[in-house]
Amino acid sequence: MIEKILIVEDQLNLRKLLLLLLQKDYQVVAIENAEEAFELIQQQSFDLVLLDNRLPQMTGLDLLKAIKHSYPDICVILMTAYADVATAVEALKLGVFDYIIKPFDLNKFKKLIKRTLELNRSIQQRTDQSQLITPPKFDKVQEILTNSSNMMELCRDIAKVSQSKATILITGESGTGKELVAKTIHYYSTRSDKPFIKINCGALADTLLESILFGHEKGAFTGAYQRQIGLFGRANQGTLFLDEVSEMSENLQVKLLRVIQEKEFEPIGGNHPIKSDFRLITATNRNLQDMVIAGKFRQDLFYRLNVIGLNLPPLRDRKSDIMILARYFMQQFCVENNKHILDFSEQSVALLNHYNWPGNVRELSNAIEYAVIMSYGLFIEPEDLPKHIHNLPIKSNHIVSDRGSSGNTLKERIKNYEKVLIADALRKNKGHRDNTAKDLGVSRRTLLYKLQEYEIG
Structure with missing residues (x-):
């Protein structure tokens, strides 16, 4: 059975181009405004909607919301020339399959259409949709302002990874905005109402950094007059951001590796491990792979930190x-x-x-x-x-x-x-x-x- 695609795009040239590109393999209908699109969806059955976000009278997000409310099984891909984290996250929350930024590579676009429809077919075979969870509302964070294609792609990736629990390594030169990206990921995540705790690992002496990260028991060392909860403990159910993680000593690298693997740690002077459910984001302006080769950074720790890597381009x-x-x-x-x-x-x-x-x-x-x-x-x-x-x-x-x-x-x-x-x-x-x-x-x-x-x- 030939699958049916609806293109909603107000730019005539792009609408014609997409029609020519897809009509050989699919049954395609192309229209220019959201109101007509929704009327057509009510009258006909579509497997996929290619939806432009900049439409007259009604935005693509508004139409997406209407589609998902009345026809949740229809797969939607949002197309836009204006990439920002808030729009991407909102689209993902509403159930969009993907978020593609104009101008896009036509071959990659065709592959995306094929993959989307294949996955949609498999999803339609499942009947239990009760386990789908909508992330809670989150606080606003300073907007990542951009008009460059490489940063638009980064915004798209941020929107996706913010919904995961994976450890993230942010790389880029000093001053590129690594902390802003870390905060954005946290505030658009399901942990947004929990603590976002940050520390610069390169600004503190090794022993002090260890005490701050892991905490200490009363009497653990001279001057430890009372018990102190470390950042790993304070970040429970929240996000811990370690900036300049490359500056950690080998001793702390070993301890950090264990915390990531076990999700537990021992305060200085403590005898019992403490569990902590934290999301770890790290950042560095150095090349960790070169440091691994030079023997200055643990390879196993690098792989643990770099589950998802985000690189910020210089200005x-x-x-x-x-x-x-x-x-x-x-x-x-x-x-x-x-x-x-x-x-x-x-x-x-x-x-x-x-x-x-x-x-x-x-x-x-x-x-x-x-x-x-x-x-x-x-x-x-x-x-x-x-x-x-x-x-x-x-x-x-x-x-x-x-x-x-x-x-x-x-x-x-x-x-x-x-x-x-x-x-x-x-x-x-x-x-x-x-x-x-x-x-x-x-x-x-x-x-x-x-x-x-x-x-x-």
Whole structure:
């Protein structure tokens, strides 16, 4: 029996492409809006729905919720060009089979369709669905802001691994946001209402770190006047985040390995093991595989830590995120410092994009905080930036002169500001145009005109 697929996509070219791609192997229907899609689902039987998240009138998540409420057996794949953890987790909670980010490789996409339908067939054969558990609601955490493909893939992975119990190793250069990723995983997990406990293993002496991690009994050593519960005990039913795990001594590596294997530990001076149900996330800015080869890190511990590995790219490899993050930090620090700054000048944008950011996102945050404090105008100018960025040599064609530039008249600056406001509002509303128009206080027709005028996707 030929399986039936419904494509819900408002972009005509992509809708036609997917139709041509799949109609040789499946029975395919392609439409452009959510309301018609749900009416069709009520009238016909579909095995799979390929659902775009950015749809007029109703978002893909809204339609997904309606489908899963009335027709829970229909398999759904969500397609979106805007990847963020909250959307991915919400989609997974609602029962989406997968979450795919545009643009996608067509061959991989076809394999995903085949795998989805094969698995769906096997699921349909099962009758007992009573054991499916919906994760509880969780607190909000700072959003991972990105427009780069590699970070979008990472967000997708975070959404998936947050629902598991597996040990996770986060790698990446200093300042890339490893702790933010760890917090995000915790707050989107089923342990979100339990403690998230963090410690930097490289900031403490070996003996002190051992006492903090495992705790100690009264009288275990000089100065141990009372019993202390260690972090492994405090993290029971929660998440323990060990940053710079590569800096642990060999003695502590052995003890950590045992705790991971047995899920129990002994405090210093204790005689009885203590059980603890914790989720372990570790991070390092060093290459643990190289350290294993050099004999500086235990191979068996590395394999225990690296059940799931997440690697954060440096900021220089996600250039499209620099101004997204810079504007976010600017708004944050303007509030903290009671400043009123509209945007960055073209010269400042060129400098920020050209700089290599060896300190990654942390360095960018510090630079923008400095600029906000130093700025006295409506725009952050090059002289407001830290000197090592301000004095960066750039070819003349990368920077537009501040005076006599066609881009610095009042009218053009107002247009630039309007473009920023619209783009920010669209991003805030996850691409939903009706909500964006409402937030901006304009009609949908006016918003569409402005999107076309400023070439905002």
